[in-house]
Amino acid sequence: MMRTRPLKVALLGCGVVGSEVARIMTTHAEDLAARVGAPVELAGVAVRRPSKVREGIDPSLITTDATALVKRGDIDVVVEVIGGIEPARSLITTAFEHGASVVSANKALLAQDGAALHAAAEEHGRDLYYEAAVAGAIPLIRPLRESLAGDKINRVMGIVNGTTNFILDKMDTTGAGYQEALDEATALGYAEADPTADVEGFDAAAKAAILAGIAFHSRVRLDDVYREGMTEVTAADFASAKQMGCTIKLLAICERAADGESVTARVHPAMIPLSHPLASVRGAYNAVFVEADAAGQLMFYGPGAGGSPTASAVLGDLVAVCRNKLAESTGPGESAYAQLPVSPMGEVVTRYHISLDVADKPGVLAQVATVFAEHGVSIDTVRQQGKDGEASLVVVTHRASDASLSGTVEALRNLDTVRGVASIMRVEGE
Amino acid sequence: MMRTRPLKVALLGCGVVGSEVARIMTTHAEDLAARVGAPVELAGVAVRRPSKVREGIDPSLITTDATALVKRGDIDVVVEVIGGIEPARSLITTAFEHGASVVSANKALLAQDGAALHAAAEEHGRDLYYEAAVAGAIPLIRPLRESLAGDKINRVMGIVNGTTNFILDKMDTTGAGYQEALDEATALGYAEADPTADVEGFDAAAKAAILAGIAFHSRVRLDDVYREGMTEVTAADFASAKQMGCTIKLLAICERAADGESVTARVHPAMIPLSHPLASVRGAYNAVFVEADAAGQLMFYGPGAGGSPTASAVLGDLVAVCRNKLAESTGPGESAYAQLPVSPMGEVVTRYHISLDVADKPGVLAQVATVFAEHGVSIDTVRQQGKDGEASLVVVTHRASDASLSGTVEALRNLDTVRGVASIMRVEGE
Ligand SMILES: NC(=O)c1ccc[n+]([C@@H]2O[C@H](COP(=O)([O-])OP(=O)(O)OC[C@H]3O[C@@H](n4cnc5c(N)ncnc54)[C@H](OP(=O)(O)O)[C@@H]3O)[C@@H](O)[C@H]2O)c1
Ligand SMILES: NC(=O)c1ccc[n+]([C@@H]2O[C@H](COP(=O)([O-])OP(=O)(O)OC[C@H]3O[C@@H](n4cnc5c(N)ncnc54)[C@H](OP(=O)(O)O)[C@@H]3O)[C@@H](O)[C@H]2O)c1
Numbered sequence: 127m128m129r130t131r132p133l134k135v136a137l138l139g140c141g142v143v144g145s146e147v148a149r150i151m152t153t154h155a156e157d158l159a160a161r162v163g164a165p166v167e168l169a170g171v172a173v174r175r176p177s178k179v180r181e182g183i184d185p186s187l188i189t190t191d192a193t194a195l196v197k198r199g200d201i202d203v204v205v206e207v208i209g210g211i212e213p214a215r216s217l218i219t220t221a222f223e224h225g226a227s228v229v230s231a232n233k234a235l236l237a238q239d240g241a242a243l244h245a246a247a248e249e250h251g252r253d254l255y256y257e258a259a260v261a262g263a264i265p266l267i268r269p270l271r272e273s274l275a276g277d278k279i280n281r282v283m284g285i286v287n288g289t290t291n292f293i294l295d296k297m298d299t300t301g302a303g304y305q306e307a308l309d310e311a312t313a314l315g316y317a318e319a320d321p322t323a324d325v326e327g328f329d330a331a332a333k334a335a336i337l338a339g340i341a342f343h344s345r346v347r348l349d350d351v352y353r354e355g356m357t358e359v360t361a362a363d364f365a366s367a368k369q370m371g372c373t374i375k376l377l378a379i380c381e382r383a384a385d386g387e388s389v390t391a392r393v394h395p396a397m398i399p400l401s402h403p404l405a406s407v408r409g410a411y412n413a414v415f416v417e418a419d420a421a422g423q424l425m426f427y428g429p430g431a432g433g434s435p436t437a438s439a440v441l442g443d444l445v446a447v448c449r450n451k452l453a454e455s456t457g458p459g460e461s462a463y464a465q466l467p468v469s470p471m472g473e474v475v476t477r478y479h480i481s482l483d484v485a486d487k488p489g490v491l492a493q494v495a496t497v498f499a500e501h502g503v504s505i506d507t508v509r510q511q512g513k514d515g516e517a518s519l520v521v522v523t524h525r526a527s528d529a530s531l532s533g534t535v536e537a538l539r540n541l542d543t544v545r546g547v548a549s550i551m552r553v554e555g556e
Numbered sequence: 557m558m559r560t561r562p563l564k565v566a567l568l569g570c571g572v573v574g575s576e577v578a579r580i581m582t583t584h585a586e587d588l589a590a591r592v593g594a595p596v597e598l599a600g601v602a603v604r605r606p607s608k609v610r611e612g613i614d615p616s617l618i619t620t621d622a623t624a625l626v627k628r629g630d631i632d633v634v635v636e637v638i639g640g641i642e643p644a645r646s647l648i649t650t651a652f653e654h655g656a657s658v659v660s661a662n663k664a665l666l667a668q669d670g671a672a673l674h675a676a677a678e679e680h681g682r683d684l685y686y687e688a689a690v691a692g693a694i695p696l697i698r699p700l701r702e703s704l705a706g707d708k709i710n711r712v713m714g715i716v717n718g719t720t721n722f723i724l725d726k727m728d729t730t731g732a733g734y735q736e737a738l739d740e741a742t743a744l745g746y747a748e749a750d751p752t753a754d755v756e757g758f759d760a761a762a763k764a765a766i767l768a769g770i771a772f773h774s775r776v777r778l779d780d781v782y783r784e785g786m787t788e789v790t791a792a793d794f795a796s797a798k799q800m801g802c803t804i805k806l807l808a809i810c811e812r813a814a815d816g817e818s819v820t821a822r823v824h825p826a827m828i829p830l831s832h833p834l835a836s837v838r839g840a841y842n843a844v845f846v847e848a849d850a851a852g853q854l855m856f857y858g859p860g861a862g863g864s865p866t867a868s869a870v871l872g873d874l875v876a877v878c879r880n881k882l883a884e885s886t887g888p889g890e891s892a893y894a895q896l897p898v899s900p901m902g903e904v905v906t907r908y909h910i911s912l913d914v915a916d917k918p919g920v921l922a923q924v925a926t927v928f929a930e931h932g933v934s935i936d937t938v939r940q941q942g943k944d945g946e947a948s949l950v951v952v953t954h955r956a957s958d959a960s961l962s963g964t965v966e967a968l969r970n971l972d973t974v975r976g977v978a979s980i981m982r983v984e985g986e
Contacts, residue, residue, distance in 0.1 A: 154708065160893040160894070263848075265695070268695075268698060272872060274872055276588060276873075278587070403857065419868075422693060424694060424857065425856075425857040426854075435851050437850055438704065438707040438851035439851070441705070441850070445706050453886075461590070463590040
């Protein structure tokens, strides 16, 4: 069955991920050939800095002209691990036009322009695979798109950013504050010098958009995803969470509405019970919990980033795309037939944990309870703590829409007896 | 893109799994059509008892002549959910001969005759998919075969039998003995009237054979799998495990030898640290831990059995096979190119927990330690407990081959001062 003409691969980018892709392609060449059914050859490597020494890579393969590389015409598969929107986007579409299928790890691009890229792939009869774009090495896109293709997915909820999970885990286990935990993450190389994309939830939101689109066979763009970072989470929040038997995680949550007619996608910190499988995901690990009609509850767990785990996912896609090339077919493309609209955050229904600073005098609880009732938000438990004329009220609600909760909070702020709203945190996973 | 001629599916068996497959095919017909790109039609249902009322199934589809159904010639996909070796095996090969691809949930058959069935599929250019055969709804075969196709898998270790996990979990949490926990599992429908296949590890061994074959690109048959049931696990074993910070699980373990030149596959009860992700898999849930060179440690978790989870996996395969049919291609078939031999149990290297009843007199520990040393088994910890002239010694070893350990235990039994070997349990997951 082995064909002798090799399949030619152009590698765009040779950084953290790309260098590992190149290394594995070289060291595991025989295995890859056996699994694909033909040799797989590295035919060119595009980088920005040509003079940088790149161990194990034939210098004659290096080029700074990525466009010329993808236009060569003899390239079977382009692996895009440059990142960012441009030139990655143009290079991918050029690759499709010149006969190549594409494997990418680029969540930012896929979340923003996935539909257009899928359309371009389909127009030219090419594959576009991107398992590595979500949760690194964890097989997630293939299970959602293929293994669960006969099922109805109702919810995807996961820890999809390792940096923020590392920070929150540190805060949880050591009692550290946000800044202290971030500093440690930076020192250990878990956080980048500019951690904005991680801690503000942009990275997780891109992954949520990709997962929601696949899970619900609809189009969900980055702009559709509600996003709240985790920079405001405090040691006090963790203390409150512990009192409830919970911990705090930054979650990406994609849900089908109860009536099945719309979906929501959001990223925010949330309390989850310690008994929930996601609560015990430690350090920089990722995990994604999937609920489907027939399958029930599934969880996928593993390293969410890092050069070699991400390269593993890229190479799995590369093998699949190479096999498709040999069979002169393509794998499953975008499936957006359901066309479910994305509802705004106000329509999300969940539970809430609210800490209020209130005056320590009779009748305050009754006033506060009235405000919740007026906004249709039903209270599950209230805890009152008084100290020197000041008091705090911790309210945990039953399920209510985000809009009702926002209305409640606004009205609470207007009460004379409410000195301030110390924190509002969603409670998930029950 | 939608084709109007439907793809025709023959369902062989309409029991726990088959009835759910039929139900979902009917209720989700539109979604399946959209995902496949053509309508998917139930064209016939083979059963043993034709007169049984089968809700939601057109009685005119029912037949007792499964062979005639698969020979009809207009069938695109045969779904085999009868179970057992015959007639399932003959029906599957007949299906291939008559133009159909096959989706099966039959672990017993795949573990015994997987190679021959794959060869028959390939000879006729058909697909043979069986995600449902291992760990029910949990996507496992597709991730191993496709997502990790560019990686080198070194170990697959899992809880792949829900019945035994339910029993062991009960014993762990309530202190119940084996029989009591089994009785409860039977009463709750988690164990069959004859639980042999589950509690003696036959079911898990079949799954281990399938997983090892896929993970190591080699042929591993049921007979190659070392198998020890869990009927001898006692409440005392759980007490010992707790003292070590462990619990006991029935594990299926497939490993590549350290030199990479052979593999092993085994099923037996083992102690694992409470901190290991598999330790917290409760009730009838399944979970499989995978270690690969580049990906690192991954875990897949979910319901391992039950009509609807298993049907979810069957339908995922059905969608994939239907798409392949439309594309006039086939998916990845058997990959056994590595041809790694399966080593016998004696070559497995792991740690051991051994409880000995010994005479309570001076010098016993020295004697016992000498026996371990003579067999090259290095001791990690020893705990002595004395009571009324009798004493027990609990030895935990460093890593040693199973053959060395067996030699040690035989020699220990010959010592005058050793009254008996109360238990031997492997220790995994460190
Ligand atoms: N790192 C992870 O753990 C991880 C995990 C999942 C997904 N991803 C995704 O993988 C992709 C790559 O990430 P990375 O961490 O490997 O990034 P990186 O280390 O910054 O590497 C980027 C590479 O692209 C090259 N490059 C930049 N601009 C270029 C241009 N205009 N033309 C040609 N080459 C150019 C760089 O060249 P020089 O070497 O000359 O600078 C470098 O080799 C991103 O989409 C990222 O989101 C990364
Ligand atoms: N149940 C699970 O949770 C589960 C999980 C994973 C995998 N599986 C696998 O799925 C397969 C089916 O399991 P199941 O639990 O659904 O079994 P089941 O409930 O016993 O159903 C078996 C079906 O096959 C039919 N049948 C038996 N002999 C037949 C014959 N000679 N010709 C035609 N039909 C025949 C039976 O007909 P009648 O209805 O007339 O008796 C019945 O409909 C097995 O391979 C099993 O290992 C099951």
